[in-house]
Amino acid sequence: MFYRTSGQFKTSYTADMALFPVRQDAILLAIILAFAWVILPLTASEFAFQTLLIPILIYSLAAMGLNILTGYAGQLSLGTAAFMGVGAYACYKLVTIMPWMNPVVAILLSGVFSAGVGVAFGIPSLRIKGFYLAIATLAAQFFLVWLFEKWAWLYNYNASGAIQVPTLQMFGVTVAGPTASSHVQYYVVLGIVSLMTILCINLTRGTLGRTWKATRDMDIAAELIGINLMKSKLTAFAISSYIVGVSGALFVFMWRGAAEPNLFDIPLSFRILFIAIIGGLGSILGNYLGAILIVGLPVILNTLPETFGIPISSATVEHLNIMIVGALIVFFLIIEPHGLARLWALIREKLVIWPFPH
């Protein structure tokens, strides 16, 4: 009904290859963008900004970075959090060494450092695959977190060993630090995440994306048809780590405000991997859906008993929350092992042919 495609004729190849061959997709996206850019910022409370909107966007971006590597290029990585940490620490060093630097430029630049580290740890991927590669990236995870703890220069020799975001301004507006308003931070995050999303969509639809997918599906075949595996894998590591690094910088500078080394430890890596897997490997949309489920849902569930005035202790709520979210993850993976993005694709397909299923 809503998705009836009859009457939408393609008269040129360009139209057929368009990002949204179906008009309703474009309309839906326009609505979502209107919500993200206008309606939510106007209506959301401070709580919604700090616990839902900003973290969901940042986690989506991190998962997107991982998805490039794992979902598109087929290289399993368990070191995402460490690469986020590289981005965060690089950004911290950039803004403390050069306080005049535009914070957004610093955040975008910090991804470069993370990309460099990512490529270095990606080199083993030329020789090893699958679980063995996962172990190599796990080494990155342990090594980098250890480095964040031990290399005092990284945190400017603070007694606490943690990094704390200084107050940063851009064109006279405070964008980071305790006095920054949530609106400004949200728009900075949204701007960067939107930019990266456009970048990712185009990359994965282009030549590079196709080489990655070929590498993922069967690397020997890919090599035989003339794909340079080294280039393919290392670009995947570089771009993935770049995006993850930027998300790490956003994570600390636009949201947390402070970070200890163990923040970037393996639980965060797993969390992002879960987002990518539950959202759907090899999709861009899935990262957002996964982040809403893993990051957003527990926050909402936590507030429910209070909203309805149910008197249960907050510890019990927490236990229930863990159970419900865990059960939902299992449930979604059973009904659609390829993730939420695939689930949405199936629903959309059904809607397109509704009410006459084959």
Add this chain to the structure above:
Amino acid sequence: MKLWKKLAAATALTVIAGGAMAEGLYAPNMAYRTGPFAALGIPLMNGQADYMTMLNERDGGVGGVPVDFSECETGYSTEKGVECYEKTKGTAIVTQPWSTGITLQVLPKTNVDEIPILAPGYGFSPMSEGGTFQWAYNPPASYWDGAYMIVSHIAGGDMSTLKGKKIAFLHLDHPFGKEPLPLLEQMAEEHGFELVPVPVGLKEMQNQSAQWLQIRRERPDNVIMWGWGAMNSAAIQEAVKTRYPMDQFYGVWWAGHDPDLAAVGEEGKGYKSISWSMPQPDSGLMADIKKYVIDTGKTQTTEDQLNSVFYQRGLVMSMMLAEGIKAAQEHTGNATIGPKDLRWGLENLNITDEKLAELGMEGMVPPFSTSCSNHTGHSGAWILEWDGAKFTQASDLLQADQSVIKSLAEAKAAEYADANAPWPVVECDS
């Protein structure tokens, strides 16, 4: 796709609108009854909650206004802590962050949101500098006080005896564990003892064989432990296994949890922990707690917790908050106070011996007072010793030499203010 998000935001909005149930004084506690540190958290949180319940039941609250001591569960996770902070900051008069990580994140926001942080016995030691940390309080003693007192107890009061000694510092490799290092390093240099820092990574908390191998090789005269959670019980068991003399083994106040020692029983005899609180099973307060809270069943506390060090420390913590509220009420003349008033109240705490007697808490905490230049109070502390079945008081009240600590605190506070510029700093008169 983002319809979900819309729904989410809408739900959150209604929560904010409808969730602000300002019934009395809202003093939320960021509890951790779940997660890896729950075993330590539960008795502390129970003690805190029970004290407030007792006041509500016996006196109808503080100054006639009931205290809403709701808990917000964090599971000791920083992320949940921020969620709790955002959820409560609208109506809360105090933030009780309950973890170094959460304190770190909330600290810069306090100047903006103007809600005082009450971190009894934890958080940054330089928080004692009230001119710099106007909104943060860590009474009655800071980690630096604790480290100084342990060293002075080792020295038997005469620091010159430390010369040539070797002291191992077994600590969690985390902001919390590293906290006393600057002070200990300074003292080692000054008094000529050798300090051997032995870090324990967060991941290897429960397996310290490498660390204890190092300790056995180094043969230190004493071991000072700055541990938390599972690290303490693991360290105590390793110490027993490697036959390290227990009477040379000291822990910070968080390393004096009864069940950790009960697990080794007699073997742990002689283990010492510095503590600014002391359980007093026969105190007037405990009688009231039993009468109004335990017997009426308005609690989650179990009988065996009642006389543990951690439960009664929780009581002391809530006492400090309640006294802060009282001071603020007297100062403003209003029973319903706001966060700004409480900030004043916490800055003007005056816990004297008479006050403690009046509260039925004699001997539960040393007397102390706070001021603008002293947000800690520096109460001093006792050494508690494990006698094989329970902790007993093993020393008179120890005091840290503030002439040593003050200068270090001033330097570190100034450093913090510089690194976080623009940071508002006020001059203190007192």
